[in-house]
Amino acid sequence: MSEAAATPPASLDFIREMIAADLAAGRNGGQVVTRFPPEPNGYLHIGHAKSICLNFGLAQEHAPNSRCHLRFDDTNPTKEEVEYVDSIMADVKWLGFDWGEHLFYASDYFEKLYGFAEQLITKGLAYVDDQTHEEMRANRGTLTSPGTRSAGADRSVEENLDLFRRMRKGEFKEGEKVLRARIDMASPNMNLRDPALYRILHAHHHRTGDAWCIYPMYDYAHPLSDALESITHSLCTLEFEHHRPLYEWLISNVDGLPGAPYQREFARLNLTYTVMSKRKLLRLVKEDLVNGWDDPRMPTISGMRRRGITAAAIRSFCKTIGLTKFNSLTEIALLEHSIREDLNKISHRAYGVLRPIKVVITNYPEDQVEHFEAPNHPEDPAAGTRQVPLCRELYIESDDFMEFPSDGFHRLKPGGEVRLKFAFCIICQEIIKDDAGNIVELRCTYDDATRHGKKPEGRTKPKGIIHWVSARHAVDATVRLYDRLFTVETPDADAGEDGDFAKFLNPTSCETITNAKLEPSLKDAAPGTHWQFERVAYFYADPIDSKPSAPVFNRTVTLKDGWVKK
RNA sequence: UGCCUCAUGGUGUAAUGGUAACACAGCAGAUUCUGAAUCUGUUAUUCAAGGUUCGAAUCCUUGUGAGGCAACCA
Secondary structure (H helix, E strand, O other): OOOOOOOOOOOOHHHHHOOOOOOOOHHHHHHHHHEEEOOOOOEEEHHHHHHHHHHHHHHHHHOOOOOEEEEOOOOOOOOOOHHHHHHHHHHHHHOOOOOOOOEEEEEHHHHHHHHHHHHHHHHOOOEEOOHHHHHHHHOOEEEOEOOOHHHHOOOHHHHHHHHHHHHHHHOOOOOOOEEEEEEOOOOHHHHHOOOOEEOOOOOOOOOOOOOEEEEEOHHHHHHHHHHHHHOEEEEEHHHHHHHHHHHHHHHHOOOOOOOOOOEEEEEEOOOOOOOOOOOHHHHHHHHOOOOOOOOOOEEEEHHHHHHHOOOHHHHHHHHOOOOOOOOOEEHHHHHHHHHHHHHHHHHHOOOOOOOEEEEEEOOOOOOEEEEEEOOOOOOHHOOOOEEEEEOOOOEEHHEOOOOOOOOOOOOOEEHHHHHHHHHOOOEEEEEEEEOOEEEHHHHHHHHHHHHHOOOOOOOOOOOEOOOOOOOOOEEEEEEEEEEEEEEEOOOHHHHOOOOOOHEEOOOOOOOEEEEEEHHHHHHHOOOOOOEOOOOOOEEEEEEOOOOOOEEEEEEEEOOOOOOOOO
């Protein structure tokens, strides 16, 4: 059993309702067989996660006699690579799902699919066309006018069979011939105007090598592959809605299929401040606009993983967004909520100062060091505690000091008092500036009577509580602050038809801080672990760039900040 | 000047002819050794017009808006 929860949403979406009806009617022997069918031409993204959670989730919800297949839709060798196959399998597993024995490739069916094509030719339902690409397009008609059938469509079955066999043998060049279904050149649905079933591609396939030079089209291979695997419910996104009649045409016109699946469509995920098409993501990678598919700013599964987003958070997000046919735009805040919710539970706390200012506690002995005990998780005593060292000089966050405080600011200010979390309170007595007028140091005094949260009689408790790192013990670290990749909610739409979405790239989407001051316990943070730097954000020890005793941290998501400057 | 699909607070979803609800976001308060979390309260919703009905977010008609469709891509 995989770790992903098998509980369905509280109320049934239209797909689950349909499946429940099928089950109630006793169809498919009470089985639900789904499939996740990516083309290995890129890395998976959060939109795929929606489909993965749906398809694998359905199988889990109807366990034990249901299943979900992972099938690579590898029918176009010119775009597909094993690197993508490998990454897709890794991503699906990481998300917490398991296809078990049910790993398939459309290319495994090439021989069977070829046989079905001969069957269609024999029935007079498919023919070889030798029009050029341009002629085919011209003769297909337009959205408002019918097309005209190619003259070659009237060839005999024997001639078509012969031609198709010669296509397979490699007697023709690419583009010279194509196998087409004979349906309806006047259909208002363009997909039914004698769609192409096979094209000639003298290309090397990552699995079948040079065994084939004709390759089935998606519209042909997909329904038949589904049927061959006895898929019951073939779920895909809305843009395939118009392909459904063709899907059904193939299922009902091909004899000898073990299953009779049906296709239903749901809306794909759109998220604010990002792009979600493989083509655009590929461009970001190819043009070095990001640092690869797993750049933590990418909406790819691998990018999100590297940023520190958990599989549980992604699954929970997918549950929250639901499933409809409405073309929606989901706010990134919804994702961030799921991320924070999970990270809050699992992350140990630590102190990290991103933009340090030095504080000298003038009445603290020069060579004294003491340790304060701090819980690793405020809501989970089982997480234990750690000792945090403190000495006369320390660093605090520059945001936690204001020389001219605005209303409502209750951190450190001249003459003001704050609590150093888990230690004692300090009062700022003096500001030291350099010749240019920059603050370089704060001289403070501490009050011994305020240790461990104590408040002397008659004194008001300071509202401000800040984190700190002992200067002598601080670990210098590289911390990357990631922000949204784009400056606008809908880079796609805003760029327009042939506009360039790249112009909306956020120039400050990755800020690298090399001199963050971290508490010493963070020095040995294991790569791939999640942390909350208290009062700052959630961070992830980068699994690739971290070196022993020199972790590199990626900011996954900030903490919510309820304080608005006035 | 076609065909298909869709339309519920700012956002995502629920209500399946019978009290329009939940989550996120926002706002206010409580609490807090994280201005986090937690808790409480709160703002705000059925695209429009007709029709059917005792009763319509839901059914019908028309309109409006959005998305999709004319690869030998998937």
